Amino acid sequence: MPIPIRYNLRSLRVRWRLSLATALGIGLVVAVFVMVMALAQGLNATYVTTGDPRNLLVLRQGSTAESNSQIMRDEVTRMRYTEGIARDAHDVPLVSAEIILLVYLERRDGSGGANVLVRGMKSAGLALRPQARLVAGRMLAPGRRECVVSQRIADRFSNCQVGESFRSGATEWHVVGIFDAARTAYESEIWIDSDEARAVFRRDFFGSVLLRTDGPEGAATVKRRLEADRMLQVRVLTESDYYKEQTQMAGPIRFMGGFLAVVMSVGAAFAAMNTMYAAIGARTREIGTLRVLGFRRREVYVSLLGESVLLALVGGVLGCLLALPLNGVATGTIGWNTFAEVAFEFRITPGLMGKGMLFALVMGVLGGLLPARMAARKPVLDALRAA
Amino acid sequence: MQTPMVQIRALSRRFQQGDVEVLALDRVTLDIAEGDFVALMGPSGSGKSTLLHIIAGIDRPTSGQCIVRDVDVATLSESALANWRNSHVGFVFQTFNLIPVLTALENVELPLLLTGLSAAQRRAHAEAALELVGLSDRLRHLPRQLSGGQEQRVAIARALATDPTLLVADEPTGNLDARAAQDVLELLEVLNREAGKTIVMVTHDPKAAGHARRIVRLEKGELSPDAAAGLAT
Numbered sequence: 001m002p003i004p005i006r007y008n009l010r011s012l013r014v015r016w017r018l019s020l021a022t023a024l025g026i027g028l029v030v031a032v033f034v035m036v037m038a039l040a041q042g043l044n045a046t047y048v049t050t051g052d053p054r055n056l057l058v059l060r061q062g063s064t065a066e067s068n069s070q071i072m073r074d075e076v077t078r079m080r081y082t083e084g085i086a087r088d089a090h091d092v093p094l095v096s097a098e099i100i101l102l103v104y105l106e107r108r109d110g111s112g113g114a115n116v117l118v119r120g121m122k123s124a125g126l127a128l129r130p131q132a133r134l135v136a137g138r139m140l141a142p143g144r145r146e147c148v149v150s151q152r153i154a155d156r157f158s159n160c161q162v163g164e165s166f167r168s169g170a171t172e173w174h175v176v177g178i179f180d181a182a183r184t185a186y187e188s189e190i191w192i193d194s195d196e197a198r199a200v201f202r203r204d205f206f207g208s209v210l211l212r213t214d215g216p217e218g219a220a221t222v223k224r225r226l227e228a229d230r231m232l233q234v235r236v237l238t239e240s241d242y243y244k245e246q247t248q249m250a251g252p253i254r255f256m257g258g259f260l261a262v263v264m265s266v267g268a269a270f271a272a273m274n275t276m277y278a279a280i281g282a283r284t285r286e287i288g289t290l291r292v293l294g295f296r297r298r299e300v301y302v303s304l305l306g307e308s309v310l311l312a313l314v315g316g317v318l319g320c321l322l323a324l325p326l327n328g329v330a331t332g333t334i335g336w337n338t339f340a341e342v343a344f345e346f347r348i349t350p351g352l353m354g355k356g357m358l359f360a361l362v363m364g365v366l367g368g369l370l371p372a373r374m375a376a377r378k379p380v381l382d383a384l385r386a387a
Numbered sequence: 388m389q390t391p392m393v394q395i396r397a398l399s400r401r402f403q404q405g406d407v408e409v410l411a412l413d414r415v416t417l418d419i420a421e422g423d424f425v426a427l428m429g430p431s432g433s434g435k436s437t438l439l440h441i442i443a444g445i446d447r448p449t450s451g452q453c454i455v456r457d458v459d460v461a462t463l464s465e466s467a468l469a470n471w472r473n474s475h476v477g478f479v480f481q482t483f484n485l486i487p488v489l490t491a492l493e494n495v496e497l498p499l500l501l502t503g504l505s506a507a508q509r510r511a512h513a514e515a516a517l518e519l520v521g522l523s524d525r526l527r528h529l530p531r532q533l534s535g536g537q538e539q540r541v542a543i544a545r546a547l548a549t550d551p552t553l554l555v556a557d558e559p560t561g562n563l564d565a566r567a568a569q570d571v572l573e574l575l576e577v578l579n580r581e582a583g584k585t586i587v588m589v590t591h592d593p594k595a596a597g598h599a600r601r602i603v604r605l606e607k608g609e610l611s612p613d614a615a616a617g618l619a620t
Contacts, residue, residue: 001500001501002500003500004493004500006489006493007486007488007489010488010489011488013488014487014488285482285484286484286486286487288484289480289484289486290486290497291445291469292443292445292472292478292484293472293473293478293497293498293501293545294469294470294472294473294474294498294501295469295501296465296466296469296470297465297466297469298466380445380446381440381445381446384445384480384484
C-alpha cells in the first residue's frame with residue numbers, strides 16, 4: 001500500500017503559504033489558457049451552429065466566402081426554378097439572393113468605430129434562417145430604406161435601436177426591428193433588402209444565393225443539379241459546411257492561446273519544482289524514516305510526485321474558478337475574411353476545464369519529477385542524518 | 388543449542404571521508420540470542436551505531452556477514468531489504484522521528500500499511516501497540532502535542548506494531564530527561580522480559596545499559612575483549 005495521501009495533504013497544509021503561492025501561480029496559467037481557449041471556442045461555436053443542413057449556399061466557382069463571390073441577376077433567376085427547391089405557403093421558392101457589404105458605425109461605449117456586416121437579402125431571407133426571430137419592432141419592408149439589426153450589434157453600436165437611424169452609402173437607414181439569432185454568426189449582422197443594397201451601393205451583382213431544399217438528401221440532389229448546369233459555373237455547399245469552413249478563423253487565436261500558455265507554464269512548472277525542492281528539503285529526515293519503516297524508493301517517489309500533482313490540481317481548480325466568470329460574456333473581434341466585427345460569447349465548457357486541469361497536471365508532474373527523484377534516491381542513512 | 392537469532396561474522400565496514408578511508412568496524416563477530424537484550428556501548432566513533440545500522444538493514448557491510456534468522460541481510464536487493472526491514476525490524480531513534488503531520492495512531496499505523504492487514508486490523512494493531520506503551524488516551528494527538536517521553540513511547544509502539552523479530556534502538560533516551568528516560572528503559576525491559584522481544588540498544592549511558600541483559604563494548608571498531616566472552620550466552 002502506498003504512503004497515505006493524507007501525509008501529502010497535511011504536509012502541503014503545514015507549508016500553506018508556499019503551497020498557496022505556487023497553486024496560485026499554476027492557477028493563473030490555467031486561467032489564461034482556459035480564457036483564450038474559451039474565446040476560440042466561442043468563436044467556433046458561433047460558426048458551427050450557424051448553418052441549417054437543409055439550406056444550400058451558392059457562390060461563384062472559386063470563391064471561398066460570400067464577400068468575394070459574384071452572382072449575376074440572370075443566374076439567380078435560373079436557379080430559382082431548379083427542381084427540388086422548397087416553396088413557402090404561397091408557393092414561392094425559398095430563395096434569397098444576397099449581398100454582403102460593410103458599414104462603418106460608432107460604438108456605443110465611445111471607443112471608436114468598427115466595420116459592421118450588412119447583409120442585403122430577399123424577403124425569403126428570414127424564413128431561410130429559422131434560428132433568427134424578431135424580438136422588437138417588425139421585419140423590414142423593401143424600398144423604404146429600412147433595416148433590422150441583430151441584438152448584439154444593437155447593444156454594441158450607436159444609432160441601432162428601433163426608431164433610430166444611421167447614415168451609410170449616402171442614405172439614411174431606419175432601424176425598424178431587432179432580431180435575435182440564437183448565438184449564430186448572424187448575431188453580427190444588419191439586414192437590409194438586397195435590391196435596395198445593390199441600388200444604394202451601386203452593385204450590379206449579388207454575392208451569394210441561399211436556398212432551401214427538402215432535407216439533406218434533397219440538398220445533395222439540388223447541389224448536383226446546380227453544379228452540373230454549365231450556364232451557372234457555381235460552387236454549391238450546404239450552409240452548415242460553409243460556416244464550418246469559416247471556423248478556421250479561430251485558428252490563430254488557438255495558436256496564440258497555446259503559445260502563451262506553454263511559455264507561462266514553464267515558469268509555473270519551475271515554481272512548482274522550487275516548492276517541491278523546499279518541501280522535500282525540509283522533510284529529508286521524514287523521508288529517511290519512511291524508508292527505515294520499509295517504504296521503498298518507488299513508493300517515496302510516487303508519494304512526492306503525487307504531492308506535486310496535488311498542488312498543481314489545486315492550482316488548476318483555482319484557475320478554472322478564476323476563468324469561469326468569463327463564461328457567456330459577449331465580446332467582439334475582427335473577422336479575418338470580412339474585416340467586420342464578429343460578436344460572440346466566451347464559452348467555458350466542462351471539456352475545456354478538463355483540458356485546463358490536464359494542463360495543470362502536466363505542470364505538476366514536470367515540477368515534481370526531479371525533486372521526487374532526488375528524495376527517493378538519497379541513501380537512507382544520509383536522509384536520516386539530515387538536520 | 389539453539390541457533391542465535393543474529394549471527395555477525397567478521398563484519399567490516401569502511402567509509403571514505405574525503406581522501407581518508409575510515410575503518411568503522413573491523414572484523415566484528417558477535418551472536419545475539421532470541422530474547423536477549425543487548426546494550427552496545429563505547430565511545431563516540433567506536434562503531435556501535437554502524438553495527439546497529441547494519442543489523443537493522445539500513446547500511447551494508449564492506450565485508451563479512453550479518454545473518455538474521457538465516458537471512459544474510461547484506462545480500463538482499465534494495466527493494467527486498469525494504470520489505471525485510473518492514474517485517475523484521477522495529478527501529479527506535481534518538482530523535483523519535485515521528486511524522487509531524489500524522490497523529491500518534493497514524494504514525495503507528497504507517498508500517499502496517501505495508502502488510503496485508505485490513506484497515507480495521509491495522510487500526511486494532513496500532514491501538515494495541517499504543518495501549519502497550521500506555522498511550523491509549525493520546526491516539527489523536529499530533530507529535531507536537533506530546534512530551535518527549537510520550538513521543539518516544541509512540542515511536543516504540545510504531546516499532547512494535549508489525550511484531551518484528553528485532554527491536555533496535557539508537558540512543559533511545561539521549562533526548563529525554565531522567566524521568567522520561569527511566570520510563571522508556573523500563574518499558575523496553577518489560578518488552579524484553581514479558582513479551583520476549585529481542586532488543587539491541589546503542590547507548591552512552593551506563594545506567595541505561597544496566598537495564599540490558601548483556602553489555603557489548605566496542606572500541607575503535609573492534610569488540611572489547613570482555614565482550615567476546617559474551618558470545619552466545
